[in-house]
Amino acid sequence: MKSFARSYGPLVAIAVLAVLLLVVAPAVLSPFRLNNLGKYCCWAIAAVGIGLAWGRGGMLVMGQGVFFGIGGYAMAMHLKLEAAGPEGIPDFMLLYGDGTMPGWWEPFRSGAFTLFAIVALPAIAAAILGYAVFKRRVKGAYFAILTQALAVVFATLLIATIQETGGFNGLNQFTFFFGYNLYDPVNKKMVYSIAAGLLVACLVVVWQLYRSRFGELLVATRDAEERVRFLGHDPANVKLAAFVIAAVMASIGGAMFAPIAGIISPSDVDATASIFLIAGVALGGRALLLGPALGAIAVGYGRSTLSESFPDQWTYFLGALFIAVILLFPAGLASLFGKAWSRLPRRKAAPA
Amino acid sequence: MDSFTTPLLAGTATGALLLIAALGLALTFGQMGVINMAHGEFLMAGAYATYLTQQVVTNTDVSVLVALPVAFLVAGLLGLLLEVTVISWMYRRPLDTLLVTVGVGLVLQQLAKDVFGAQGDPVRTPGWLEGNIDVFGYHWPYRQMFTIVLALMALTALAALLKYSSFGRQIRATVQNRDLAETVGIRTRTVDRITFFVGSGLAGIGGVAVSLISGTNPRLGTAYIISAFLVVVAGGLGQLKGTVIAAFAVGIATSFFADWTSASMAQVATFALVVVFLQVRPQGLFVVRSRGLA
Numbered sequence: 001m002k003s004f005a006r007s008y009g010p011l012v013a014i015a016v017l018a019v020l021l022l023v024v025a026p027a028v029l030s031p032f033r034l035n036n037l038g039k040y041c042c043w044a045i046a047a048v049g050i051g052l053a054w055g056r057g058g059m060l061v062m063g064q065g066v067f068f069g070i071g072g073y074a075m076a077m078h079l080k081l082e083a084a085g086p087e088g089i090p091d092f093m094l095l096y097g098d099g100t101m102p103g104w105w106e107p108f109r110s111g112a113f114t115l116f117a118i119v120a121l122p123a124i125a126a127a128i129l130g131y132a133v134f135k136r137r138v139k140g141a142y143f144a145i146l147t148q149a150l151a152v153v154f155a156t157l158l159i160a161t162i163q164e165t166g167g168f169n170g171l172n173q174f175t176f177f178f179g180y181n182l183y184d185p186v187n188k189k190m191v192y193s194i195a196a197g198l199l200v201a202c203l204v205v206v207w208q209l210y211r212s213r214f215g216e217l218l219v220a221t222r223d224a225e226e227r228v229r230f231l232g233h234d235p236a237n238v239k240l241a242a243f244v245i246a247a248v249m250a251s252i253g254g255a256m257f258a259p260i261a262g263i264i265s266p267s268d269v270d271a272t273a274s275i276f277l278i279a280g281v282a283l284g285g286r287a288l289l290l291g292p293a294l295g296a297i298a299v300g301y302g303r304s305t306l307s308e309s310f311p312d313q314w315t316y317f318l319g320a321l322f323i324a325v326i327l328l329f330p331a332g333l334a335s336l337f338g339k340a341w342s343r344l345p346r347r348k349a350a351p352a
Numbered sequence: 353m354d355s356f357t358t359p360l361l362a363g364t365a366t367g368a369l370l371l372i373a374a375l376g377l378a379l380t381f382g383q384m385g386v387i388n389m390a391h392g393e394f395l396m397a398g399a400y401a402t403y404l405t406q407q408v409v410t411n412t413d414v415s416v417l418v419a420l421p422v423a424f425l426v427a428g429l430l431g432l433l434l435e436v437t438v439i440s441w442m443y444r445r446p447l448d449t450l451l452v453t454v455g456v457g458l459v460l461q462q463l464a465k466d467v468f469g470a471q472g473d474p475v476r477t478p479g480w481l482e483g484n485i486d487v488f489g490y491h492w493p494y495r496q497m498f499t500i501v502l503a504l505m506a507l508t509a510l511a512a513l514l515k516y517s518s519f520g521r522q523i524r525a526t527v528q529n530r531d532l533a534e535t536v537g538i539r540t541r542t543v544d545r546i547t548f549f550v551g552s553g554l555a556g557i558g559g560v561a562v563s564l565i566s567g568t569n570p571r572l573g574t575a576y577i578i579s580a581f582l583v584v585v586a587g588g589l590g591q592l593k594g595t596v597i598a599a600f601a602v603g604i605a606t607s608f609f610a611d612w613t614s615a616s617m618a619q620v621a622t623f624a625l626v627v628v629f630l631q632v633r634p635q636g637l638f639v640v641r642s643r644g645l646a
Contacts, residue, residue: 060447132627136634141387141446145581146627152578153623160616271574275454282451315462322455326448327441 007211010289014203017290021196031185035260038192040300041199042257047281047296048202049249054278055286056215057242058222059139063147064250064277066154067122069269071251073158073165074121076258077105078114079174090166091173097163105164111178118255119248126247127240134236134243139225148271155270170265177259195256199293202249207289209245218242250277276303279318282325285332295332357488359607365496367603368503369565372558373580374587374595375510376551382589383527384544386439387450388431391580392573393460394552397430398423398559399568400464403473413478416560423556430460431552435545457573464570472569481564499561506557510550511592523547579606582626588636597637602626 025037046068053059080090086109089101107113129150133143159168166172180187209215221228221235228235258264267273277296284295299321307314329335373395380386401423402416409415434456442448481498484491514520525533526540534540562572579602587598605625609618630636 060450129627132631136631138630138634141381141385141450142585142630144447144450145387145578145585146630149578149582149623149626152574153619156616156619160614271578275458278451312462312466315458319455319458319462322458323438323452326452326455327438330445330448 010207011204013290014200014207017203017293018196018200021200022193025196026189026193031188034192035188036301036304037297038195038260039257040297041192041195042253042260043277043280043300044293044296045195045199045202045253045256046250046277047284047292048199048206049246049253050277050281051284051286051288051292052206052209052218052249053242053246054281055288055292056210056222057218057239059239059243060141060144060278061147061243061246062144062278063149063151063154063271063274064246065151065269065271065274066147067126067247067250068254068257068273068277069154069158069264069266070122070125070254071118072254072258072264072269073171074108074114074117074251075255076171076174076264077108078111079177079259080171081105081109082111082178083173083175090171092166092169092171093163096167102164118251122247122251123244126244130240130243131236134239137236148274151269151271151274155266158266158269166265168266170263170268171258172263172265174259174262182259182262191256191259195260198252198256202252203289203293210289214238214241276318279321279325281332283321283333285334288332288334291332291334294334355611358490359611360604361487361490361492362496363604363607364600365499365603366607367600368500369558369561369576370580370583370603371503371596371599372506372554372561373576374583374599375506375592376554377580378584378587378589378592378595379510379551379554380548381584383523383547384439384443385446385449386443386548387446387453388434388439388552389450389453389577390434390457390460391453391552391555392575392577393457393464394427394430394555394573395559395562395576396460396464396568396570396573398427398556399475399563399572400468400473400559401426401556402560402563403468403475403568406476412476413480415476416478416481416564419560420557423560424553425556427556427559428549428553431555432545432549434552435548439548440541440544461570461573468568468570470570472567472572474567475563477564495564498564502557502561506554507592507596510554513550514592519543519546579622582622584636586626586629586636588633588638591638594636594638 021037021041026034029037046064050061050064053061081088084090089099090105093099093101108117129146133146138146158165158170161167162169174182176182177187177191180190182188182191217228217233217238221238225235228238254264254269257268261268276299280296280299281292282295283299284293285291302317303314306317325332373391376394377388377391380388402419405419405422406412406415409418434453438452438456439449442452477495481494484493485497486492514523522533522538522543525536525538526543530540558576559572562576566572583595583598583602586602587594587596602622606618606622609621613621
């Protein structure tokens with residue numbers, strides 16, 4: 001019985017979360033709040049990936065905004081083209097450019113290609129960077145700095161290419177989501193449900209990964225990379241796999257973010273946005289299953305609420321949050337529950 | 353000739369700025385394993401110190417020279433405060449210091465925004481830095497030359513401090529082997545604090561140079577911090593010469609890429625260059641060899 005609780009307890013927790021997100025929330029929240037919750041779910045999807053790479057794999061990924069952005073822009077490009085209609089080109093290109101569309105936009109007319117690109121593009125990008133970095137045993141702070149530099153470079157590139165990507169304004173004003181009118185509240189609810197459903201799916205995937213040999217190898221690599229190498233495994237491959245999965249999850253989060261928020265712009269994907277994602281993971285508990293997702297939702301909620309009432313003070317809160325969490329609860333708030341749980345009086349296990 | 357000298361000279365000035373910023377980073381990273389993401393905000397503090405000094409000392413010709421020690425002190429004390437209140441709690445947790453200082457950086461940035469306004473303030477250039485010198489068709493501003501002189505002076509002072517003073521010997525001993533240094537009676541924690549003070553102070557000096565080129569701005573630090581970190585990564589830890597070579601290499605390369613393509617493509621190219629370089633030397637240009645596996 002106990003082993004059953006240990007094995008499937010997390011699954012029950014995921015199921016509870018699924019019911020809350022998919023059944024309770026749509027019934028009780030106003031459309032505006034539900035849409036906001038959808039945004040938090042998108043950040044949470046990216047956060048689940050960060051939990052995998054950072055919490056379990058020890059790789060501090062400070063540039064997940066890049067992969068969030070790849071997914072978000074891929075989706076947004078498709079939605080722009082859908083809004084423009086067949087043969088049409090996005091409005092901003094007429095405004096800022098000479099009215100011609102770059103060739104690499106063309107494939108995104110196809111919904112199937114877009115969905116494929118949302119998974120494939122971040123996977124390829126993460127695989128190339130990860131292969132170059134992990135195989136040469138670049139790790140720790142060096143890796144963190146490189147990923148953050150990537151985020152800075154990515155945002156700069158987006159801002160500079162106003163004719164191709166909308167520049168600082170990003171891409172916005174989407175009307176259709178794969179044929180469904182986004183102004184219809186019913187369809188908005190559907191888009192929310194997809195995002196929440198994807199979050200639950202990612203949690204199940206990560207739960208399964210943590211139970212698998214890969215999950216054990218990942219934790220082993222985090223804690224003692226050299227010993228893993230001595231045992232005959234290549235830690236680089238383990239880290240690479242985790243990094244790629246994290247990138248794909250961030251991309252999926254970004255892809256759902258675009259239709260829910262109605263916009264994707266460089267400020268959603270730059271270094272600060274990436275740090276914002278990290279904050280949620282750190283708050284919730286990076287090595288736990290549900291910690292990153294719940295933390296991301298909490299930080300997202302905090303951001304909306306605080307910037308409604310104190311627009312300027314939000315940055316202070318984010319900064320203070322970082323300092324307080326890392327100083328006082330390095331394992332995250334959720335770890336407090338774990339500690340309380342382990343202090344509960346219980347029968348001692350029989351000596352082995 | 354023009355298309356060669358222009359990016360070369362402008363890039364050297366950028367490299368000099370990166371050098372001042374990266375020296376402090378490399379010092380604290382190499383010695384304490386602390387990644388100070390708030391270092392860019394210390395740069396910003398130096399810039400604002402220059403601006404404030406100009407409000408007090410109205411003679412522009414003198415104020416910049418007064419601003420140098422003021423900026424060094426302001427940024428250095430900020431660094432000392434950060435070390436004592438936050439970082440000293442988390443030695444041997446380098447990734448955590450990185451995150452905490454990200455938070456500190458955010459707070460300092462917002463603070464500057466609230467106190468001085470989101471728009472930057474102009475910093476007046478002293479008369480003796482106005483003008484330029486004609487080098488093979490490039491009008492090389494004196495301000496850029498001043499940056500280079502400043503960087504070289506900071507470098508010389510730091511190198512002399514490390515090499516000849518007894519405090520410098522203590523720093524080097526701590527970098528090479530902290531436990532042994534403690535065994536021979538060096539107070540490594542005190543050494544750490546002073547190192548942090550000096551490293552942060554150098555960022556303040558960098559801030560003076562930046563303010564002369566682009567004025568002050570709450571987000572000024574973020575523009576330099578990532579490049580400065582790339583310099584540290586590419587240069588390797590523990591030896592100044594790696595940082596020096598990497599700083600000028602990154603500065604000049606970025607400048608040439610920007611000349612050939614655009615400023616944003618130059619950032620992409622520089623980043624790619626550093627990643628490719630790490631394929632050849634994963635630990636950076638120069639490494640302090642150790643028998644450790646990590």
